[in-house]
Amino acid sequence: MLTVRPDFYDKFHCLASRCRHSCCVGWEIDVDDETLAYYNTLEGPVGDALRESIALAPAPHFRLTAEERCPFLRPDGLCRLILTLGEDSLCDICALHPRFYNELPDRLEMGLGLCCEEAARLLTEGAGPLRLLIDDDGAGATPPSPLLRRREEIFARLADTARPLTARMEGALALCGEALPPFEHREAARFLLTLERMEESWTALLDTLAAAPGEELEPRLSEERYMRLAAYLVYRHVTGAGSEREEARLLRFCFFAVRLVCALEPYSPDALRLFSAEIEYSDENVEKLCAWLATHSSRDG
Numbered sequence: 001m002l003t004v005r006p007d008f009y010d011k012f013h014c015l016a017s018r019c020r021h022s023c024c025v026g027w028e029i030d031v032d033d034e035t036l037a038y039y040n041t042l043e044g045p046v047g048d049a050l051r052e053s054i055a056l057a058p059a060p061h062f063r064l065t066a067e068e069r070c071p072f073l074r075p076d077g078l079c080r081l082i083l084t085l086g087e088d089s090l091c092d093i094c095a096l097h098p099r100f101y102n103e104l105p106d107r108l109e110m111g112l113g114l115c116c117e118e119a120a121r122l123l124t125e126g127a128g129p130l131r132l133l134i135d136d137d138g139a140g141a142t143p144p145s146p147l148l149r150r151r152e153e154i155f156a157r158l159a160d161t162a163r164p165l166t167a168r169m170e171g172a173l174a175l176c177g178e179a180l181p182p183f184e185h186r187e188a189a190r191f192l193l194t195l196e197r198m199e200e201s202w203t204a205l206l207d208t209l210a211a212a213p214g215e216e217l218e219p220r221l222s223e224e225r226y227m228r229l230a231a232y233l234v235y236r237h238v239t240g241a242g243s244e245r246e247e248a249r250l251l252r253f254c255f256f257a258v259r260l261v262c263a264l265e266p267y268s269p270d271a272l273r274l275f276s277a278e279i280e281y282s283d284e285n286v287e288k289l290c291a292w293l294a295t296h297s298s299r300d301g
């Protein structure tokens with residue numbers, strides 16, 4: 001069995017009180033059954049506070065405050081549960097976030113979600129093409145699937161810095177018999193404004209882009225950070241595709257995301273985190289965006 005992680009994974013440490021966009025604010029936090037049972041055994045003020053702060057329906061979750069903060073997030077940005085009960089007391093979501101896992105027949109692939117500002121920083125400030133670090137437990141590996149072999153080819157094409165990134169993304173999509181859909185930033189922003197949004201700053205950023213003058217993206221798009229972002233989105237999203245058609249659909253999503261973030265970053269250094277939180281972490285928004293992109297597709301349109 002192989003265990004795979006991106007080159008910046010081991011450098012990650014939660015910023016805790018230094019985080020400007022804490023994941024303990026604005027997100028519903030579900031409590032898994034095992035942790036709930038543990039919390040129900042606790043006595044004293046913390047046990048009472050836990051029981052008062054957890055709603056059981058439709059699934060157990062922390063009741064957020066009027067400011068949408070986790071009730072155990074202190075004003076100084078530290079977690080009262082960690083401070084009083086230790087990190088082992090956290091429910092699964094809190095203990096794992098922002099990590100994600102993709103289980104494949106021969107391997108477990110893991111990474112860090114870009115809705116976390118520290119994960120986004122570590123990815124985009126890394127040097128050179130994205131590298132995957134692989135541990136082998138020696139239990140015997142099965143040959144990689146055709147999709148994983150094609151992913152290697154996609155990574156190789158994205159890392160070919162002799163060509164502009166747009167041409168590299170075109171080359172990657174060509175492996176699935178697809179052309180890269182056109183990208184027009186105002187049209188993209190207007191479409192994204194039709195989707196569900198959470199943060200006002202995301203709406204404001206899209207409004208800005210919808211009114212922004214035309215710009216040639218390519219000079220900035222070929223910066224190293226976007227090459228790394230493209231490869232990382234492929235690593236996270238395309239790996240689970242069940243067919244070549246699905247692979248092409250997800251590749252279009254990834255490469256749209258790269259160009260969108262590149263178009264947004266002159267207006268906000270927070271664009272990547274916002275994109276991830278608002279789109280990447282919403283299955284519904286990803287589906288709607290993929291359907292919209294399919295209308296520009298050479299295969300699905």
Ligand code: SF4
Nearest residue numbers: 014015019022023116
């Ligand atoms: S968003 Fe990332 S850095 Fe910030 S509190 Fe959450 S895990 Fe920590």
